[in-house]
Each structure stands twice: as structure tokens, then as C-alpha cells.
Amino acid sequence: MRNPYEILDVAPTASSADIQKAYRKLAKKLHPDLNPGDKLAEEKFKEVAGAYDLLSDAEKRKRFDNGEIDATGAERPQHHYYRDFATADEGHHYANSSGFADYMDTDDAFAELLRRGQRARANRRGQDLHYTLPIDFVDSITGANKRLTLPDGGSLDVKIPPGLVDGQVLRLKGKGAPGAGKGDPGDALIEVEVLPDRRFTRDGDDISIELPVSLTEAVLGGKIRVPTPTGDVQMSVPKGSNTGTTLRLRGKGAPRRSGGQGDQFVKLKVVLPKSPNSELEAFVSNWEKGKEFNPREDRTS
8 A cells, every 4th residue: 555645645744634635635536426437536535545544543643654554554564464444345435434524524515425425325226137038929019928037046027018029128126136225126127039930020010921822822812811920810812813922911010109000911922732733734734825924034134
């Protein structure tokens, strides 16, 4: 530890009032409550508080000036021994309250700030805890109630709102870490991971699905059943549909924030029978118009 006079920037002959004045000046500049998150300022404040603790005590100061103790307050021959403030838990800004003594007897704004800081630390709010919850695609559209198992074996019941998107964070108030003293508990922040679905994809509030249809359904049209997040519905396939033909099911998409629902788009894919069909082959062989049709004639080379 550096010389306490150097830390407070005072001469060895400084009066007690000068030492107190120097300490107050540095404390107002470096106090952690005025520099939240600044670790360097916090470390400097600890050093300043330690120096003031030594020099504000007449007996300690006299022994230091006489070389009987070092800047930490340890006896000169016992370099392995340190005062409590040198080994205090890092969560404390200083080891004892002597550094506060001069402020607690005053009514200035800085003293009140320190008092508030002490109360806040004594009744600190608990930390927010972060979790990830995977859910099915359909649940992200329709909403669901899920139970999240916690690392400590506990659980949280989570209500998934309809229309939730991947990466959205849900906040469960008061379900985080407990607070200190009278401090409120923190919150549980749950990031939702929407799992991919082999059927559906999402684009904003609309969803899409690719649906196979037979050659007969594509040529002649007909009624088919189409999966949606809320269950199957019946849809009409127009005559002469083709692979890539896209049909719309209104209101079968995700809920919109402004109200109402998005749409579901159904992209048709014509699929032939897996096994060879002699009747189909014979028909195609005798279908002269079919032989005249060139589906590639509009393609550019």
C-alpha cells in the first residue's frame, strides 16, 4: 500500500482538518455510488478510505509516523498480518464505517447520498435470472402453458402468448434471486427458442406450408385437407393447378399485434405415384397434346 499521505495528497504535517478535507474531496470524486460499475474508481476509493482510517486516528497516525506500523496498520515486523479492511469481501467498499463517521454527522447532500447508498445495499434487490425455454412452432402461434425445469430442481410455469417469435424474452416478476434484507426479489427472464417445424415456416405474421397433391387433384381439382396450427381444414384445389401454385387460407397465420390474424399460404407440389403405373404410362404415350407441350419454351438460356 502506498504512503497514506501521498494517497490523500497531504503533507505529513497536515492538520486533522486538512486530512478530513482532503478525504472528503476524494470521496466525493471516487465513491462507488457516484461511479456505478467503475471498478478502478472503486479500488481507488478503498485505498483512500484505508489511508483516512489510519490518519484520522491520532494514535495510529502517531505510530505510523514513528515507523511502528506500516501503511496498512500492520506492525512493522509482521508483514504477513493485515487489518480487516485489506482482506474484506470485495462486495464491501471499505472494511469499517470510520470513513463514514464525518458524513453521518452532517446534513450536506453527499452525506445523504451515502446514507441512501447504505440503505440500498442493506435492502438490495435480487438479481434477475436468465433461462432458455424451447417450444414447438405450433405453440408459438397458438399460445401454450409450459413448465420450465430449473437447474436447482425447481420449476416455473410459463404462459406462452399467441404469436410469440423466436428469441422473444418473457419476464416473470419476482421469480428471480431473493433480495437482501427488505429488497424485492429479482425477475426471471426467459428467452423462448422456437423449434423448427418440418411443415411450417413463418414470415412476419404469415405462415407457409408446401403440400403435395396428386396428378388427378392437380388436373381435375378437388377438396383436400390442409394442416394448420389450429388443426386441419378443407381447401379447394382449382382445376389445372401446378407445382408452385400458391393458395391462401385467410386468418390462419399468427396473431397480429394490431389485431386479427395473418394468413397461411399453401404452395402445391404435384407428386406422381411412387410405383410405375402402366395405365398412366399408356395414357401419356397416347396423349398427343401432351407431347406438343414444352414447359421449357419460356425459359431463357
